[in-house]
Amino acid sequence: MTAPMHDTSAAETAAVDVAAGVPAKAIEGRSPWRIAWVRLKRDKLALAGGIVVLLLILVAIFAPLIVDLLGHPPNEFHEDQIDPLFGTPKGSWGGINSDFVFGVEPVNGRDVFSRVVYGARVSLLVAFFAAVVAVAVGTVFGIIAGYFGGWIDAIISRVMDILLAFPQLLFIIALVSVVPNSIWGFTGSGVRMGVLIVVIGFFGWPYVGRIVRGQTLSLREREYVEAARSLGAGRGYILFRELLPNLVAPITVYATLMIPTNVLTEAALSFLGAGVKQPTSSWGQMLSAAVNTYESDPMFMIIPGVAIFLTVLAFNLFGDGVRDALDPKGSR
Amino acid sequence: MFAYIVRRLIAVIVMLLVVILVTFGIFFAVPKLTGTDPATLFVGKQADPAAIEGIRQKLGLSDPILVQFWHFVSGIFAGRDYSSDGDVVHCAAPCFGYSFRTEQAVWPVLQDRLPVTMQLAAGACVLWLLGGVATGILSALKRGTAVDRSAMTVALAGVSLPIYFTGLVSLAIFSYGLGWVKGDYTPIADDPLVWFREMILPWVTLAFLYAAMYARLTRATMLEILGEDYIRTARAKGLREPVVIGKHALRSTMTPILTILGLDLGAVLGGAVLTETTFNLPGLGQAAVKAISDKDLPLILGVTLIAASAVVIANLLVDLLYAVIDPRVRLT
Numbered sequence: 001m002t003a004p005m006h007d008t009s010a011a012e013t014a015a016v017d018v019a020a021g022v023p024a025k026a027i028e029g030r031s032p033w034r035i036a037w038v039r040l041k042r043d044k045l046a047l048a049g050g051i052v053v054l055l056l057i058l059v060a061i062f063a064p065l066i067v068d069l070l071g072h073p074p075n076e077f078h079e080d081q082i083d084p085l086f087g088t089p090k091g092s093w094g095g096i097n098s099d100f101v102f103g104v105e106p107v108n109g110r111d112v113f114s115r116v117v118y119g120a121r122v123s124l125l126v127a128f129f130a131a132v133v134a135v136a137v138g139t140v141f142g143i144i145a146g147y148f149g150g151w152i153d154a155i156i157s158r159v160m161d162i163l164l165a166f167p168q169l170l171f172i173i174a175l176v177s178v179v180p181n182s183i184w185g186f187t188g189s190g191v192r193m194g195v196l197i198v199v200i201g202f203f204g205w206p207y208v209g210r211i212v213r214g215q216t217l218s219l220r221e222r223e224y225v226e227a228a229r230s231l232g233a234g235r236g237y238i239l240f241r242e243l244l245p246n247l248v249a250p251i252t253v254y255a256t257l258m259i260p261t262n263v264l265t266e267a268a269l270s271f272l273g274a275g276v277k278q279p280t281s282s283w284g285q286m287l288s289a290a291v292n293t294y295e296s297d298p299m300f301m302i303i304p305g306v307a308i309f310l311t312v313l314a315f316n317l318f319g320d321g322v323r324d325a326l327d328p329k330g331s332r
Numbered sequence: 333m334f335a336y337i338v339r340r341l342i343a344v345i346v347m348l349l350v351v352i353l354v355t356f357g358i359f360f361a362v363p364k365l366t367g368t369d370p371a372t373l374f375v376g377k378q379a380d381p382a383a384i385e386g387i388r389q390k391l392g393l394s395d396p397i398l399v400q401f402w403h404f405v406s407g408i409f410a411g412r413d414y415s416s417d418g419d420v421v422h423c424a425a426p427c428f429g430y431s432f433r434t435e436q437a438v439w440p441v442l443q444d445r446l447p448v449t450m451q452l453a454a455g456a457c458v459l460w461l462l463g464g465v466a467t468g469i470l471s472a473l474k475r476g477t478a479v480d481r482s483a484m485t486v487a488l489a490g491v492s493l494p495i496y497f498t499g500l501v502s503l504a505i506f507s508y509g510l511g512w513v514k515g516d517y518t519p520i521a522d523d524p525l526v527w528f529r530e531m532i533l534p535w536v537t538l539a540f541l542y543a544a545m546y547a548r549l550t551r552a553t554m555l556e557i558l559g560e561d562y563i564r565t566a567r568a569k570g571l572r573e574p575v576v577i578g579k580h581a582l583r584s585t586m587t588p589i590l591t592i593l594g595l596d597l598g599a600v601l602g603g604a605v606l607t608e609t610t611f612n613l614p615g616l617g618q619a620a621v622k623a624i625s626d627k628d629l630p631l632i633l634g635v636t637l638i639a640a641s642a643v644v645i646a647n648l649l650v651d652l653l654y655a656v657i658d659p660r661v662r663l664t
Binding site for chain 1: 489
């Protein structure tokens, strides 16, 4: 790592320039966000994670286009690719060839590549919006509990404790499976995804709430809050204009690290049969189908597994980088 | 101290009651909203209305929800009688009701399943504590070296891998490929050696995920503590390095690890659901998944209650242990 060395020497030169009275560049104040961005740019692993995340988002958005160019429609059967005797893909490596780059599904011969690409949509949409739900609810309740204290805090904290005591995965499965397939006239995988988002987000908010509450407890004693109050600022103003901006950093860190957890949860639910339903494809569902065929067709198990792994890894690398970059104690 | 424990125990009981009430609410209210009747689940959809009405009376399904809740809770402590048209079935305490599907009493099923999950959790916990904490300490002591980097890379990969994927891959390799294990559960009473051999894969799979988390946490905590003044003092007064690390630093490192351990052991059922499904272990998690897909309320309630008790009791034990490990903690 040569970057830090270079940086200090640049700073020294600047200092010398100023001392010598040369009209140097004006000393600019750097906002915390700018410092974080500079730090993040130096973190190679985090950048790599960030790039993969970006690519995944692009894949999810342009899924139909990518499948059009490189694959076959995700629900098209290709029985000609299947060995009629065993129901396994023809050829070695799960039927991978120039036409089917990730091979085909056993039995019905659907294109694994297109199903993985469309699976990215489900995975990222659910993970991202569940995190948004959890952060929104958690922030509001956490900030209220921390700022007002007293019985409001007691009630919100108890509710969070109880929610954390629930066997979450079981409850998510249970809730998802008792919800009907059509709500208010909406049907299909959109409803399933909506339910997944709400339920995963609902069980995630206490984690955010606890962090925000703790931070608010210490922030509300700061002078700037007292100053705002003495100037006659209302509660809403103090909560959302004074306190919230100072909570954005921890919330951002938590949200970035929550997305990979949500990806895993969504995949686990689909694996257990409580996620989106066929024919909509998702990675967890592909893995659960692979349980019965991994002995004859291991590639069909490996490809969705690696997709989940890489997605979660990329988000974790990026999230770790964001955390280090936003850490005021960090010296890098 | 005594007053503290009593107060916490009361809180535990209140929380468990709330958990039962919420579970009740979900599984009784949601089918009502969606128009399915728990009684039809019991007797099947084609049964004649008289049979359905009989079941409804026998199980008290037409009572208000709070009355049903009361019968359920008192049944756990005092047992209860199910009666319809003169037929009385007594269900001895602890009575968790009868399965909607198999009509077996729920409590013996839970008794049957719980040991398997506990064996899984205990073995995995030993592995992940030993592996995770040792790796974390080693990484912290060798900060920045190749050992540290490779250990942390493996750990990051570990937290990003879904259990059901590593489980399937390990089954494919060790059961199908090498034939070292059968991939079937053998009760410990039948043959302890075979039991041990068959449990190794589930233990390692479940432990790997947690070991990775613990390694990351231990490393971060250890690094923070090694920068504290009292460690410098310990070194300055001439203590040998093993004593400084093993006695002074390790003790403080244990506090956050213990917090997480309490939460994780309580919540291990979530991981057990996936591990048991992947390895086909007849534990609580597997029973729960089946119960949920069968909409078998009494069984779901039973598992939920055991899982929630595990969480709250684990949390209580952790809080008590704090006082043992950290002399600064006073329980009041």
